Amino acid sequence: MRRHQRVASEIARVLSRIIDQELKDPRIGLVTILTVDVSPDLKNANVYFSSFGDKKEIAKLLDGAKGFIRKGLANEIRIRIIPELRFIIDESYEYGKRIDQLFEKIKSNDKKEEPNSDRNPH
Numbered sequence: 098m099r100r101h102q103r104v105a106s107e108i109a110r111v112l113s114r115i116i117d118q119e120l121k122d123p124r125i126g127l128v129t130i131l132t133v134d135v136s137p138d139l140k141n142a143n144v145y146f147s148s149f150g151d152k153k154e155i156a157k158l159l160d161g162a163k164g165f166i167r168k169g170l171a172n173e174i175r176i177r178i179i180p181e182l183r184f185i186i187d188e189s190y191e192y193g194k195r196i197d198q199l200f201e202k203i204k205s206n207d208k209k210e211e212p213n214s215d216r217n218p219h
Contacts, residue, residue, distance in 0.1 A: 105135040107174055108142060115169040116159070125158050126150055131187045135180055142180035145187040152186045159184040 113130045127149055134143045148155050159166070163182050171179045 099137075101135045101137050101139055104139060104174070104176060105133040105142065108135065108170065108180070109133040109144075111170055111173045112144060112166065115166055119169060120162055120165070122158055122162070125155055128155060128159070131189075139176060139178050139180055142182050144182055144184050146184060147187050147190060156184050156186055 109130050109132065112133070116125065116128050116130070125148075129147045131145045131147055133145070135141070144159075146155075146159070163184075167179050167182060
């Protein structure tokens with residue numbers, strides 16, 4: 098595993114703990130860090146998260162707490178540069194859910210259009 102991938106994994110672990118245990122803003126609620134992509138030079142990190150509630154509002158709140166979060170990272174992760182964090186809403190769950198709904202709709206429409214095998218077409 099490359100160094101930036103190991104760092105990304107460690108950042109995800111620490112971010113989850115900081116957000117869950119140290120951020121005191123009740124508006125943030127339950128946030129799940131899904132993945133962290135760190136640039137090879139370790140200067141930037143895209144943090145993909147999911148949560149219940151207004152995700153856009155939570156993204157703004159996390160963005161506003163970036164300084165506090167980065168300081169927490171600096172205290173726990175021993176790397177020369179603490180990356181700039183960019184919080185991004187991960188919508189893959191909602192996307193997958195929507196695809197499942199579309200498949201179910203197609204399936205139910207197909208069942209409605211199936212000819213009744215009990216009838217004689219002649």
